[in-house]
Amino acid sequence: MKMEKFNYKATAVSPANIAFIKFWGKRDPLLNIPFNNSISMNLSNCLTTTTVEFSSNFLDDSISVDGKEVLDSKKDRVVRILNLVRKKSKIDLKAKVISQNNFPQGAGIASSASAFSALALASSKAAGFSFPQKQLSILARRGSGSACRSVIDGFSEWKAGDSDSSSYAIQIAEPDYWHLVDVVAITNKEEKKVGSTEGHERVTTSPYFRLRLKRLPKKMKSIKEAFIAKDFLSFGNLLEEEAVDLHLMAMTSTPPVFYWNEGTMEIIHAVQEWRKSGLNVFFTIDAGPNVHLICLRKDAKKVSDEAKKLKNVAFTIINEPCKGTHLTDKHLF
Numbered sequence: 001m002k003m004e005k006f007n008y009k010a011t012a013v014s015p016a017n018i019a020f021i022k023f024w025g026k027r028d029p030l031l032n033i034p035f036n037n038s039i040s041m042n043l044s045n046c047l048t049t050t051t052v053e054f055s056s057n058f059l060d061d062s063i064s065v066d067g068k069e070v071l072d073s074k075k076d077r078v079v080r081i082l083n084l085v086r087k088k089s090k091i092d093l094k095a096k097v098i099s100q101n102n103f104p105q106g107a108g109i110a111s112s113a114s115a116f117s118a119l120a121l122a123s124s125k126a127a128g129f130s131f132p133q134k135q136l137s138i139l140a141r142r143g144s145g146s147a148c149r150s151v152i153d154g155f156s157e158w159k160a161g162d163s164d165s166s167s168y169a170i171q172i173a174e175p176d177y178w179h180l181v182d183v184v185a186i187t188n189k190e191e192k193k194v195g196s197t198e199g200h201e202r203v204t205t206s207p208y209f210r211l212r213l214k215r216l217p218k219k220m221k222s223i224k225e226a227f228i229a230k231d232f233l234s235f236g237n238l239l240e241e242e243a244v245d246l247h248l249m250a251m252t253s254t255p256p257v258f259y260w261n262e263g264t265m266e267i268i269h270a271v272q273e274w275r276k277s278g279l280n281v282f283f284t285i286d287a288g289p290n291v292h293l294i295c296l297r298k299d300a301k302k303v304s305d306e307a308k309k310l311k312n313v314a315f316t317i318i319n320e321p322c323k324g325t326h327l328t329d330k331h332l333f
């Protein structure tokens with residue numbers, strides 16, 4: 001039977017995001033349905049660009065990230081998203097996926113959120129779809145939970161939901177609502193970490209997990225109120241409380257996960273000193289040793305300069321809130 005020649009490609013750009021209220025623990029690990037709602041800000045200088053092409057010329061799916069071929073379980077994770085798109089579009093063609101990050105490799109910045117949101121848009125568009133935001137957020141979530149928040153412009157909340165169709169992110173505010181800046185301080189001693197997927201699996205073994213879930217709705221309400229009122233001090237204190245809570249869960253899971261290193265502690269102590277001296281900055285930390293220093297735009301340069309003076313800080317990346325996943329006509333191949 002003669003197959004019709006199909007050849008279409010699309011390219012998407014997407015930011016990583018930093019969670020203010022963390023996604024930690026999956027109610028459904030296959031669908032990436034979380035136990036709790038989470039909120040985040042997109043990061044303007046941590047971007048992934050991905051081009052996807054479906055073509056009858058390809059004999060197999062091929063994936064390359066920052067010039068390196070992706071194989072085995074990492075490839076399977078990408079192929080699962082391609083399969084969802086293929087199933088829906090009823091196209092039976094292999095894909096070529098080329099992806100590039102603009103932030104340094106090995107810096108320990110989670111790229112799964114930017115990667116899977118870019119993949120969701122590029123692959124669905126390449127297959128001929130123009131998904132509404134909700135559907136795109138759902139598809140991105142299937143690749144990596146936190147990716148569903150990167151789809152949204154500016155600040156977003158992931159509504160946990162309880163099924164594939166009810167778990168997606170919505171916007172809380174446009175990027176220019178509040179001039180928050182995230183200065184990511186990259187610590188020198190990058191330790192081999194337990195991936196967040198594994199951390200999510202272990203969290204229910206923490207004796208404090210139920211207590212966290214019980215306390216979260218109130219914390220969520222308070223942090224949203226502080227955000228809307230642009231009350232930086234209340235917002236910052238809640239931010240730090242939440243970051244410590246995540247790591248308390250990780251450290252008290254069985255087996256425990258210790259994401260912090262010497263640099264992490266050095267920065268936490270420095271943040272406390274900076275605040276005493278009048279520099280308004282708060283920390284939050286995801287599943288790794290790097291510290292996200294959250295401040296107002298007017299203080300960002302000072303915060304970055306101070307952070308770079310610390311013994312264990314290799315470099316910083318200054319991020320503003322930015323728009324979410326979008327298409328570009330600058331294809332990577």
Ligand code: DP6
Pocket residue numbers: 018019021022023024032038110112113143144145146147196197198200286287
């Ligand atoms: C600590 O979204 O990376 O960054 O769904 O397994 O890919 P997977 O997990 P992922 O988990 C993110 C965890 C976090 C907190 C957050 O971003 O909310």
